[in-house]
Amino acid sequence: MARKQTTIATQFITTATGDRLAVVPEAEYQRMIEALEDRADAEAVRMFNQRLADGKEELIPAEFANRIINGESQIRVWREFRAMPARELAEKAGISAGFLWQIEKGERDGSFETIKKIAAALAISMDDLG
The missing domain is CATH 1.10.260.40 (lambda repressor-like DNA-binding domains)
Structure with missing residues (x-):
């Protein structure tokens, strides 16, 4: 599946120590954080389903x-x-x-x-x- 390219107004800043920082709009930052959390949640579900399939987890009513x-x-x-x-x-x-x-x-x-x-x-x- 191809990823959709997103254009973000980003500014790059180089610190006095040479670190390069990206400045993005706060709304975009929040979207990235939510995407990371969604990815972590999806991985947790995948791992649970694998343990369930392996008989290492059990569901109770x-x-x-x-x-x-x-x-x-x-x-x-x-x-x-x-x-x-x-x-x-x-x-x-x-x-x-x-x-x-x-x-x-x-x-x-x-x-x-x-x-x-x-x-x-x-x-x-x-x-x-x-």
């Missing part, structure tokens, strides 16, 4: 994301998203179902190692629980 945003137990939300009964998750994580229930209810905190095992059992990263 808004229903589940909203539950997390609203403060519900992230472990419970992810467990229910995975359609995993509490007993199965507890078994995979090597903890009792009662302990898992207490963690989900916020009555007890799990150790770092316990939370790490729960995350692994849910096939998510620790960041997804943080």
Whole structure:
């Protein structure tokens, strides 16, 4: 695709140290900044889509994301998203179902190692629980 050539009223200034500076109208400067930001956004989307295609990213429905945003137990939300009964998750994580229930209810905190095992059992990263 050919790029459209744009004519910009530009003034060049050479500083005392020999640096050559371009002076452009402020509106053009703002347009260039926005174009750079758009390019960065497009690259971020491309990278996300590649991670999604590679199975390194996952999309969850808004229903589940909203539950997390609203403060519900992230472990419970992810467990229910995975359609995993509490007993199965507890078994995979090597903890009792009662302990898992207490963690989900916020009555007890799990150790770092316990939370790490729960995350692994849910096939998510620790960041997804943080």
